[in-house]
Amino acid sequence: MEKILTRNIHRESSQSIEVYESNGGYQALRKALGSLSPDQVTEQVKKSGLRGRGGAGFPTGLKWSFMPKEKSKPHYLLVNADESEPGTFKDRLLMEEDPHLVIEGSMLSAYAMHADACYIYIRGEFVHGTRQMQKAIAEAYQKGYAGKNILGSSWNCELVLHVGAGAYICGEETALMSSLEGNRGWPRVKPPFPAQFGVWGCPTTINNVETLACVPFIIERGAEWFAAIGNDEKNSGPKLYCLSGHVKRPGVYEAAMGLPLLDLINEFGGGMLHDDRPLKACIPGGSSVPVLTAAECDVNLDFDSLAKVGSALGSAGIMVMDSSTCMVKALLRIAHFYAHESCGQCTPCRQGCGWLEDILDRIEHGKGRAEDIDLLKSIADNIEGNTICALGEAAAWPVQSFVKRFRPEFENHVTEGRCVVAAPA
Amino acid sequence: MLGTEFEKAVDEIVARYPEPKAAMLPVLWEVQRAKGWIDGASEDWVAQRLGVSSSHVHGVVTFYTMYKRNPSGKYHIQVCTTLSCMLRGCDELVGHLEKRFKIKIGETTPDGKFSLMRVECLGSCGTAPMFQLNDDYHENLTLDKVDKLLDNLP
Numbered sequence: 001m002e003k004i005l006t007r008n009i010h011r012e013s014s015q016s017i018e019v020y021e022s023n024g025g026y027q028a029l030r031k032a033l034g035s036l037s038p039d040q041v042t043e044q045v046k047k048s049g050l051r052g053r054g055g056a057g058f059p060t061g062l063k064w065s066f067m068p069k070e071k072s073k074p075h076y077l078l079v080n081a082d083e084s085e086p087g088t089f090k091d092r093l094l095m096e097e098d099p100h101l102v103i104e105g106s107m108l109s110a111y112a113m114h115a116d117a118c119y120i121y122i123r124g125e126f127v128h129g130t131r132q133m134q135k136a137i138a139e140a141y142q143k144g145y146a147g148k149n150i151l152g153s154s155w156n157c158e159l160v161l162h163v164g165a166g167a168y169i170c171g172e173e174t175a176l177m178s179s180l181e182g183n184r185g186w187p188r189v190k191p192p193f194p195a196q197f198g199v200w201g202c203p204t205t206i207n208n209v210e211t212l213a214c215v216p217f218i219i220e221r222g223a224e225w226f227a228a229i230g231n232d233e234k235n236s237g238p239k240l241y242c243l244s245g246h247v248k249r250p251g252v253y254e255a256a257m258g259l260p261l262l263d264l265i266n267e268f269g270g271g272m273l274h275d276d277r278p279l280k281a282c283i284p285g286g287s288s289v290p291v292l293t294a295a296e297c298d299v300n301l302d303f304d305s306l307a308k309v310g311s312a313l314g315s316a317g318i319m320v321m322d323s324s325t326c327m328v329k330a331l332l333r334i335a336h337f338y339a340h341e342s343c344g345q346c347t348p349c350r351q352g353c354g355w356l357e358d359i360l361d362r363i364e365h366g367k368g369r370a371e372d373i374d375l376l377k378s379i380a381d382n383i384e385g386n387t388i389c390a391l392g393e394a395a396a397w398p399v400q401s402f403v404k405r406f407r408p409e410f411e412n413h414v415t416e417g418r419c420v421v422a423a424p425a
Numbered sequence: 426m427l428g429t430e431f432e433k434a435v436d437e438i439v440a441r442y443p444e445p446k447a448a449m450l451p452v453l454w455e456v457q458r459a460k461g462w463i464d465g466a467s468e469d470w471v472a473q474r475l476g477v478s479s480s481h482v483h484g485v486v487t488f489y490t491m492y493k494r495n496p497s498g499k500y501h502i503q504v505c506t507t508l509s510c511m512l513r514g515c516d517e518l519v520g521h522l523e524k525r526f527k528i529k530i531g532e533t534t535p536d537g538k539f540s541l542m543r544v545e546c547l548g549s550c551g552t553a554p555m556f557q558l559n560d561d562y563h564e565n566l567t568l569d570k571v572d573k574l575l576d577n578l579p
Contacts, residue, residue: 074443086507086546124454124491125547127560160441165450165489168545182449182475184488200443244509244550251551287508317550319509333511337545343488 001229004238005213006254009097015132017139020100026145028216029104032111033151036219041112045215047223049236053090054080054171054208055286055315056390057303064205066195067113073202074116078180079106081122081129081209082164082171085286086337087317090240091209093252095122095129098213099136103159105212107145108219110157113205117158118146121176124165133161168341172389173206175343186343187389210240230257235302245282245320246273258302265297265320277322281406285314287334288394290401311401326421327406328413331398332360338395349392352383356399363410366417373410377403427459435474445475449485453492462493490544498533498540500578503557506543509550518554519543521568525575 008014008023020026032041046061067075079102083091094102102120110118122130137159140146146159162180164170170179174188177199198204214237218226230236239257241264244250248270255268261284265271272279279294284301289312292299299305303313321330339353356379359372380396387393403410412420434455439448452475456467463486465479472479486492502522506515519530522541526534533540549555552564563574 083548084546087509087550088546089548089550092548123548124489125544125557128562158441163451163454165454166491166544167489179450180447181444182446182477182485183481184484200447242550244553245512250509250553283508319512319550321512325512330508330511333506333508337507340545 001238001254001256003254004217005094005101005210005240006098006252008101009093014097015099015136017100017136017143020098020104024220025100025216026104026143028219029108029111029145030151032108032219033153033155038112038114041108041215041219044218044223045109045112048214048218048226049223049233050211050214050218050226051235051303052208053210053214053239053316055085055288057313060207060211063195063207064109064113066193067203067205068195071114074200075114076199076202076204077106077110077113077115077118078173078176078199078204078206079118079120079209079212080171080173080176080206081120081126081133082168082176083126083209083315084123084168084171085288085315085317086334087242087244087283087286087319088315089242089244090252090316092126092129093240094209094213095126096132099129099132100140101213101216102133102209103136103140103145105215107140107150107157107159108215109205109207109212110159111150111155113203115157115205117160119180119199120159120161121170121180122161122163123170124163130161130163137161167343168337169343169389169391172391174389176206177204184343186345187391189388214238230302231300232258232302232304235304239301239316241268241301242315242317243269243320244318246277246322246325247271247320248273258300258305261297261299261301261318264301264318269320272320272322274322274324277324279320280323280325281321281327281330283311283317283319283321283398285312286317287319287337287398288390289314290397291405293405324421326364326419327402327409328360328364328419331402332357332364334398335360335395338391342391342395346387346392348383348386349395352379352392353395355379356395363413364419366413368410368414370411370414372414373403373407376410427456431455431459439475446477448475449477449482450489453482453486457492462496464494496537499538501540501542501559503542503544503547504530505545505547505549505553505555505557507546509546510553510555513553515554518556518566518568518571521571525572 050060051057167185169175170185175185179185194204227236253268335357339357344350380399383392384396468482472482555564
């Protein structure tokens with residue numbers, strides 16, 4: 001597949017507006033403002049089959065269609081650039097190396113939903129990305145791609161970069177809104193949905209960076225072209241895959257949606273890091289999705305294929321573990337993450353995540369009891385479905401899947417009082 | 426509080442939002458940039474300026490991990506220890522740093538030069554192990570690279 005989303009990133013001064021425009025940049029925005037209505041833009045995105053690349057895979061055009069047809073309050077587009085899902089680093093690449101692609105995608109999408117302002121919520125740790133985006137936003141304003149009377153039209157839309165301050169939960173769309181409003185990043189119960197009552201009580205849509213980066217291509221080359229990329233029309237388009245862990249060449253790789261996981265590891269990733277340490281497990285979609293055993297890794301990386309095997313594409317953060325990995329230690333590290341990141345609102349998550357970490361810590365350090373393994377499952381089962389937001393599920397699914405697929409390793413820790421996976425020097 | 430330049434910068438920030446309270450996070454960043462950390466007096470000032478209670482501001486400052494409530498070292502080293510970095514040796518890196526500075530995670534060297542913190546995923550899994558030193562990411566670290574980097578800091 002030709003490079004689409006990453007076509008600019010290795011070019012000299014790829015971040016500058018001159019380079020971006022020289023490669024056809026902002027033609028899609030001109031086309032939309034010149035010859036398409038906002039609804040026509042939404043129609044194209046619907047037809048393309050684009051699904052959200054932030055984690056949930058919700059059909060983007062459908063999400064946009066939830067915005068009110070009659071405009072009675074300001075409309076807002078929020079760009080979720082809070083990339084914090086462990087294993088994920090694709091949005092960072094786009095913002096650092098091709099910020100204008102992110103801006104054009106955002107402005108096109110803002111046009112589609114009659115937005116009065118577009119706020120890009122970028123995580124606080126991405127200082128370099130923030131600088132690139134700030135520069136690019138200033139360039140975009142200068143050229144009339146944002147602000148008042150965009151490209152000479154009657155449409156006004158401000159483009160504002162808003163920097164976060166270290167909270168994974170702010171990547172959850174309702175927590176992002178709470179944070180943008182100047183509060184602790186606490187998720188909100190839905191309904192009401194953001195399109196009805198979002199930020200400052202106004203109709204709001206929140207989309208991921210990579211999702212929006214697809215939009216200029218859909219408008220420029222057509223929905224049918226986009227829908228034809230990949231193995232089936234429900235899982236379409238170019239996709240950025242983030243490969244990390246025990247492989248020779250970790251990194252971001254672009255391929256058609258539906259790339260076989262083993263091809264990502266072996267062709268793109270150069271194979272396992274150590275030739276004598278075979279694949280043991282892989283988390284295919286960021287730490288929140290169920291882990292796969294090596295045998296289950298013969299699967300295509302798309303939304304529906306992974307759902308069929310009991311996992312998910314999520315944020316496409318593929319974390320590869322070889323035979324030297326202690327699955328108890330790995331799960332403990334994941335559990336620590338959720339315990340640390342829990343916002344604290346919901347008792348099952350606030351108490352449950354900490355409890356899971358404590359039990360796993362005991363098991364890892366040889367103080368596990370036989371009943372602890374079933375207790376882990378029981379706690380996870382009681383967090384799942386009982387929280388305001390999906391961080392509950394995100395904390396529960398790793399525990400359920402690790403225990404289900406690697407139970408003997410947990411039992412061994414308990415009976416042996418130590419880890420029996422040899423950790424090489 | 427911090428001078429007219431600072432207050433002008435705050436005014437510009439507030440103008441970007443339909444409500445002053447939404448300027449909370451960027452204004453707190455301005456305070457931290459100016460003072461190095463956020464103290465109680467600053468929280469009170471921000472509260473007044475944005476039309477909220479001091480307790481609301483305190484709630485925000487204590488929620489977000491990047492706001493500092495105490496002065497930290499000149500060099501603030503934040504080592505990522507989430508799964509992908511763990512798979513690529515971050516625990517060894519942490520041990521090495523603790524030994525080099527003779528401090529534990531969460532502490533600052535007695536001369537105030539280095540603070541060492543453990544943080545969650547920094548979105549750099551493809552270049553693990555790594556750490557963030559003040560504003561900058563340092564990636565694909567080896568113990569040698571780390572020593573050279575730290576030896577050469579002014």
